[in-house]
Amino acid sequence: MNYDGSRDLYDRALSVMPGGVNSSVRATQPYPFFVQKGDGGHVIDADGNRYIDFVMGYGPLLLGHDLPESVQSAVQRRASEGPMYGAPTEVEVELAEFLARHVPSVEMVRFVNSGTEATVSAVRLARGYTGRDKIVIMEGSYHGAQESTLVEGKRDETAPSSPGIPESFAEHTVTVPFNDEDAAREVFEEHGEDIAAVLTEPILGNHGIVHPVEGYHETLRELTAEHGALLIFDEVITGFRVGGLQCAQGTFGVEPDITTFGKIVGGGFPVGAIGGKSEIIEQFTPAGDVFQSGTFSGHPVTMAAGLETLRYAAENDVYEHVNRLGEELRSGIADILEDQAPNYTVVGTDSMFKVIFTREGAFGDGHCEGGCTQNPSCPRYEHCPKNGADVDRAETERWERLFWPAMKEQGVFLTPNQFESQFVSAAHTEADIEEALEAYKEAL
Numbered sequence: 001m002n003y004d005g006s007r008d009l010y011d012r013a014l015s016v017m018p019g020g021v022n023s024s025v026r027a028t029q030p031y032p033f034f035v036q037k038g039d040g041g042h043v044i045d046a047d048g049n050r051y052i053d054f055v056m057g058y059g060p061l062l063l064g065h066d067l068p069e070s071v072q073s074a075v076q077r078r079a080s081e082g083p084m085y086g087a088p089t090e091v092e093v094e095l096a097e098f099l100a101r102h103v104p105s106v107e108m109v110r111f112v113n114s115g116t117e118a119t120v121s122a123v124r125l126a127r128g129y130t131g132r133d134k135i136v137i138m139e140g141s142y143h144g145a146q147e148s149t150l151v152e153g154k155r156d157e158t159a160p161s162s163p164g165i166p167e168s169f170a171e172h173t174v175t176v177p178f179n180d181e182d183a184a185r186e187v188f189e190e191h192g193e194d195i196a197a198v199l200t201e202p203i204l205g206n207h208g209i210v211h212p213v214e215g216y217h218e219t220l221r222e223l224t225a226e227h228g229a230l231l232i233f234d235e236v237i238t239g240f241r242v243g244g245l246q247c248a249q250g251t252f253g254v255e256p257d258i259t260t261f262g263k264i265v266g267g268g269f270p271v272g273a274i275g276g277k278s279e280i281i282e283q284f285t286p287a288g289d290v291f292q293s294g295t296f297s298g299h300p301v302t303m304a305a306g307l308e309t310l311r312y313a314a315e316n317d318v319y320e321h322v323n324r325l326g327e328e329l330r331s332g333i334a335d336i337l338e339d340q341a342p343n344y345t346v347v348g349t350d351s352m353f354k355v356i357f358t359r360e361g362a363f364g365d366g367h368c369e370g371g372c373t374q375n376p377s378c379p380r381y382e383h384c385p386k387n388g389a390d391v392d393r394a395e396t397e398r399w400e401r402l403f404w405p406a407m408k409e410q411g412v413f414l415t416p417n418q419f420e421s422q423f424v425s426a427a428h429t430e431a432d433i434e435e436a437l438e439a440y441k442e443a444l
């Protein structure tokens with residue numbers, strides 16, 4: 001493949017944007033490919049190379065790059081009627097009603113402009129509502145570029161993970177390993193009176209993919225309720241992807257107090273949302289006194305794109321399609337691993353998937369059979385990753401040096417970080433899955 005066009009653009013970008021990009025993960029080496037346009041389940045780069053796209057914008061593009069007519073016309077109409085007003089519009093109400101109708105724990109919603117803004121506001125809301133400062137998060141988790149969760153370290157020995165964040169911010173953040181019920185209990189025994197909330201993804205999509213073990217979320221639900229703390233599910237990735245319209249919380253049957261959304265809810269445009277019971281969400285200004293505000297929040301173009309995307313998913317067999325292709329991909333990869341790389345593991349559920357490069361013995365002595373490593377009825381369930389530390393044993397260097405470039409060279413665009421989920425969209429076809437499996441066979 002020829003990448004001259006991308007290389008030239010990267011050179012220009014490096015002199016006007018830090019690292020040549022506007023989001024760090026995009027700066028793949030030796031240089032990223034610059035995208036010219038999307039086409040169904042594919043993207044085409046600046047040099048005309050075509051890739052099957054399993055990054056899908058890091059999750060927002062449930063429908064792929066060809067938006068259905070209803071989404072396109074709603075977006076174009078909104079854009080042509082003056083893009084935004086600084087006054088409320090009907091479409092915000094409609095999207096909020098849609099979320100409240102489908103997501104079990106949601107009665108009210110505040111829209112914002114990114115997943116980060118959603119988690120920042122959710123943490124402030126939990127602190128304001130409870131009058132407490134401490135937030136419990138999972139080791140290795142990612143909740144956006146926000147001060148309270150950019151921490152490293154264990155339990156209450158945490159420090160900021162980036163320069164520019166005062167040490168005092170990390171003092172209020174406690175980490176526990178995902179799926180470790182005892183650690184959560186101990187933290188509540190020690191700090192129960194001071195904990196405002198436990199914040200977790202229902203399925204770790206940024207550091208895995210890791211599923212909750214049976215009963216884990218129920219334990220978090222009980223512990224938080226017992227100690228007067230809130231449970232926040234960060235469904236920025238899993239929202240309207242895992243479990244369809246009821247989201248991951250519907251699948252697990254556990255209702256958080258607050259849910260953060262992003263990605264799919266904006267139909268490919270910048271979005272975030274904080275949802276939950278009215279009693280809590282109404283603490284936001286102007287109904288309550290926890291300050292929250294935004295020039296672009298509830299942007300009509302975004303709201304229209306999100307609403308029409310979710311309506312389309314509700315009225316068509318979108319989830320059936322993406323989940324079936326996801327399963328075909330996971331079980332096809334599992335077969336290839338069995339033959340060629342038995343130390344590696346395929347993880348994921350619904351339309352999320354990833355191959356984790358574990359060393360022999362890291363999760364046991366091999367990968368799971370049956371396409372999904374994290375189904376409790378699977379005979380190899382005990383070997384699958386249970387927390388961030390398990391996946392940290394993966395051969396990330398090998399993934400980045402050999403595997404990711406090998407897949408890209410074969411025209412398959414994957415998330416370059418070993419730990420970030422990849423996604424199947426409604427625009428992907430059986431032929432895309434077959435082609436991708438051929439590429440996996442070759443690369444592995």
Ligand code: PMP
Pocket residue numbers: 058114115116117119142143144145201205206234235236237262263271
């Ligand atoms: N929470 C989770 C679980 C995420 O995966 C992300 C981003 N991938 C965020 C929050 C932050 O969202 P954004 O990048 O839209 O700010």
